Structure formats: C-alpha cells, structure tokens
Amino acid sequence: MNFEPGEIVMPGDVLVDLDITPSESRFIIGPGLRREDNKILASKSGILQKKEPHIFWVNSKERRYVPVRGDAIIGIIIQKGADTYRVDIGASEPASLSVLAFEGATKKTKPILQIGDLVYARLLVANKDMEPELVCMDSAGRKRGLGPLEEGFLITLPLHTARRLLSSDWPLLHLLGREISYEAAVGLNGRVWIKGRTIKDTLAVATALETSSECRSESEMRCLVERILACRAGVAQED
C-alpha cells in the first residue's frame, strides 16, 4: 500500500500496483477508487478510508453529483412526456422517470405531476454511457417512502454533508427532531427536502443543516443545534 488510511489522495495516485508488490489479499474498492489493469488508482481527491478487513474508499468533498445506481435522490420535474417525465437530479444530464414507476400506477391511473414538482426517487440505471433512469418504488412495487414531495423547502448541501446526515454517528436530524417536528428527505445528490409545521421551523432546520456543513466534529454540531434551538425558543417566548 502506497498510502495509509487517513491520508489525502489525489486523482491518479497509485494506491497499489500488483505488478510491483504482488499481494494475496483481496481488495474491495468503493467510491473514488478505480482499478486499471493491475493497479488501483484514486479517481477523486479526498481522504482515504479503510474498513477492516479490505474495504477501501475515498471520502471526498464535492458539490456536483455523479449518479450512482441505487442512490435515493431528490429530483425536479423539468419536462412532461407521454409516458416519461424528465427529471433534473443535479447531475450532468437529466434523468428519466417512467409514469408507471410509481406504486399502483397503471396506464389508466397515472400520478399527476407538474413541471417544478419534487420527487424522491431511486436511481435504477446509472452508468456513464446511458441516461440515468429513476423509479419511485422498490422491486416489489411498494413505494417505501419514495414518491412526490409536496410543499416544504429544498436546500442543496455539499454531497458529503448530505451523506453524513444519513450516517448513524451524526445524529443531527434526531437532535433537531427532539424540539422541532418536521419531515425531511435526504437525497444523495445533496438535495434535502424539509417541511416543518411553520415557516419558522422549516427555516430553523434548513439553517441548521446548511451551517452543519461547516462543522468538523460532533461536539461542534451539538453546539450549533443548541444555539439554533435557543434562538427559536427565545423568539417563541417573545411572541
């Protein structure tokens, strides 16, 4: 291994060259890493991560989304066709979403979506040669939380911040949820949909999420949540 976990890697860095240092062990490579012949290269700049025994990936900070199969994302309808919607998912090209890819949809009972509506969907097809394709249900035909999102507010976060929101050791959404009741949908394309009871609540959550991208540790994040909740409570008393 030319790099240790925790080190910064740049695109093109060779992590392992099996021709030079033959290794018996298997490597499982995740996002940001790529195999070329007998080499493992970094394709993104970021911090190399390792999970025992042999899983490697690169944790990178970016704002532009590159579609990955199976990601749950939030898209905006930009065009309506006879049997497909075209959806902007924040990637280099828009994705397509079949009208029949909703729970219980048939040719006669189609969901009615307008241009500008939000959908929470999963990427079914994502590769570099084809147009990405979305679905709003799982393989069994149930919606599982996917589907159109109504009202609320949409914010765009850096991708790593959105990913971090979903990880179990980053309880930001839970901490906020103790005081504020709200709904949220986190898309891996960096888009987060929030709907609180009032505009104030939605704003408070949106501000917390946006500012949390600057937090470097969990204690900072807890401090941030406390301050935001205190602000909110302070105003409630004044009212």
Add this chain to the structure above:
Amino acid sequence: MISLKDGTSTSEKTFLLGVLKEHRRIDGRSFNDARNVDISFGKDFGCCVASLGNTRVMCQVTCQVKAPKATRPNEGFLFINVDFPLMSSILLLDNDQLLQTRTELVRLLERCYKEARVVDMESLCIVGEEKVWELRVDISIMCDDGGMIDCASIAALSALCHFRRPDVTLEGEEVTIHSIKSRDPIKLSIHHMPILVSFSFYENGKFVLMDPDQREQKGSEGLMVVGANPFRELCTLHRTGSVPLIKDQVRRCAEMVALRARSLVGYIKKELEKDGALRSKREHAGFAAHLPRSLMVKPPVEVIDVERETRDIPMRDIVQRVSAKRTGNEVENMSIEVGKWDVPKGTKDESDFDESSASSDVEMVQQVTAEEKKTVEEISIMSDSEEDEVVALGAADLGFQRQKPKPKEKIGKPADSQALQELSKDKPSLKQVDGHAATFLKTLGNVDKELGKQINYLTQVSTGQPHEGSSYAAQKVLQMALHRLEHARSRVNESERIRASHMQQLINAGFISRPQSQQMQQATQPGTPAVQPQTPQQQPQM
C-alpha cells in the same frame, strides 16, 4: 440576471414567498442587507479575487500597446472579457444560456466602466495616432451563488485601482517601455468608482430584496441592476423580467446603491492601502499572505440568527405607498430626495462633496464609517421619520432648491442660440439643429419641472400645510409654548384662588380685619371666573 424557468421547484418558490410575507429572508438577512464582501489582491498588479457571500469572482487586468482607432487617435482601449465556466453555476444547464448570461454580464460591465468613463482613456495614449495602451480586464466567475454581477463589478473595480502599467519615455521618435523592475510602474487615473448592485422583485414588486442569493434569484419575478458611485451619480440601470415598478422603488434602490457604493469604495480603498503598505515594506503580498496562517480550512461560520427581527422599514413603506393613496407630505419628501441626485458638482473629490452637500449628507457619511449593515438601517430610519428630517434638512434644502434652477437656465441659453446660429448658416446641418433643439427642449422641461416644484412648495407655504424645510417645526414649538403658557396661567390662577380661600379662613378666624381681605377678593375674582367652583382638595392633581 438569470431567470431560469426550469430547474426550480414550485416548493422553493412558494416557500420563498411565504418567508418574504413574514418579512424575513431565508438566510436571516433583512430585505436591505447585502452579504459580506471580501477582496484580496494577488502578487501581480491588477489581480484581485472578490467574494460576496459564497460567490467568488477573480479579475486580472493586463495591458499591451496597440494602434488607436482613427476616430479617437488619443484614446486607449478598455476591453472587458468574462470567462464563465459551466461548472461555476448550478443554474446553467446548457451552452445557450451560458452565452446569454455571459453577454449580459459583459454588456453591463462595459456600460458601467467603459461608457461611464471610469478610466481616463486619454492618459493611456503614448504617441497620438500611433501607440496607445489597451487595458484588458479578464473576469472569471469561480463560483456563482447569486449576485455575480455585483461581485464582478467589485472585483473589476478593485483590480483596475490596483493595476499599474509600465512607465514609458519618449525620446524623439523612440518609445521606451520600462520594465516594472527598472522603473516604478504607474497607476491608472480613475475618475470615479461605480459599483453595481442587484435587486430582485417578487409579487409584482411588492417585495424588493437587495443582493439576492441564488435561491432568491431563481424564484424572483424580475431583477434590476443599479450602478452608482459614492457621489450619488447613477451609472447603470438595467432591468430584466416583467415586473411593473413604481418610480419610488427605483429611486429607493438607487439611493441604497449610492450608500452601499460609499461603504464598499471605502473598503476597497482600505484594502488597497493595506496591500500598498505590504508592498512598500517588501513583505509578502498576494493571495497566500491574505490567508489566515493557522487555519487552512474554512473556519466555522457564525450561526445565522434565524429569528432575527426584520428591519425593512423603507421597503414596507413603499409597499404601503403602492396600496394606499399618497399624502402630500410623502410626495414632497420624495421630491427633495430626488433633487439631491442632480446636485451639480464641480469637483469630484470626496471631501469637497461632503462639504458642499446638504447637512443630511454629512450625517450619512458619519454613519457610513460605522458598520455597513447598520448604515443601511440607520439611514432608512432617518429618511423615514419626517420630524427628524425637518430639523436635519431645514435651511440647507431650502437654499439648495432656490439655487438649483439657475445653472440649468445658463445651460439652456447656449443651446437655443446655438440652434438659431446653426439655422442662420448657409448650409444648416439638420442633425445639429435637431440636437440643439432637443437639448433646449430638455432644459426647458427641466426648468418647467423645477418651477412646478417651486410653485408646489410655495403653495404649501402659503396654505400653511406641514412640509419639509418650512416654519412647521417653529410653529410646532410655538404651539407647545402656547400650551405651556396656558397651563402656567391656570396654575397661577389656581394658587391665587387658594391664597384667597386661605385668606377667607383667616378672616373667619378673626386674625385679619375684614375690609382688607374684601379688597383682595375683589381684585382676584375677575381674573378667575372659571376656576372658582373648584375645591382646594383638587390642587395636588394639577
């Protein structure tokens, strides 16, 4: 700037409007707040990175020798170019849009810096009709979070002020261009420093936001870019979208831009001085020196106070004016504010300007030295409360109104005589005559307008309506004094009456002889006929 129909969700739009209706903004600013500006200069002269919130723009000024245009043999060139990578903005979906936005940006900047004659073009001449300097302003947008044009203008202006061109000497026919190392390079001569500021409109112009970020820009119905310099001179006015605006709004925006220009130009000058000091000490200048030493990562941002009180008094005021009928008082107030715009200024030195302008302006300058956000707020409050203004403007504005029509009449005379002169020639040039006639008509119109204003003002004086710059304040003081006098009189009467009743008691007790007291009572009674029924117990209440 960019009004994107697709790629924006209806949720965002409705939420944005909902927030505006509560008189807030998504990021906690008030309607008239702009985001923080930061500029840093590179190692080379004329290299500058400006940031406005998350928007970042880089600008580099370079120069080269060229042959001048035949029509303007003694003037240099100013060429503005905007480089706009597709990745810099999330809003841009395709190349057409990119080109359109780019052209718009270039045109606006050209209008603000080239056509408003910011740089002295004649000083760029080396040899007339042969060699002039061409200045090239290359602007690259690094990250767009709304307000690209504002940020680009700050970057361009800072870079132009920072730029030095190589020294040139002429020996007969021979031109020597000295390298920067061998001779100190020369600053450009900058006439004035205009800044562009964008505003966005919602709900048919009901809400007006200063310096909208990308989300606000996306959801807006129309945008307006106003350029002004610290001398309150408008340089650019550009509008997109189809929002009907009323005059007052445009005026208010222009007013705010002038204030912002003043504070921003102050900031730019300060940064330029800092950079100059570093350079003269031969210390490290450039972007690396500007970075904080200890921390290479972006420091944690201040948590925005979500529930901050909004202080958008002037804008709300305008909204009320749209809906409600205008009172004479407000109209008068506005007309005075407008009048300030065309104050004839001989010199363009800032210190001179401050002395020559009305007393209210001096107050504003003091506030500008304070914090930027505070300034906007304080000034808006000041221009809003009419009673304060009566005292502040007072005589200065009166004098100013009387002076104003005079220079315009002076300008008017040559225009019409020129037109007649042209006509009396053997071969009159129709174009020139038309031009002179138009100027004359314009002047006449101006005179007419001023006269109307003057008459309006005089009617208000004669009918005793309250208005700025009149004896209204004095009248009020007089009225107060009268009230006080009335009050004092009643108090005196009261005490007189009590004295009399005490006297009566004493007489009843037999301490004083009767005839004297009767005389006293007769003396006091005619003065206090109304107060008499009152009893002495009521006295403490007075």
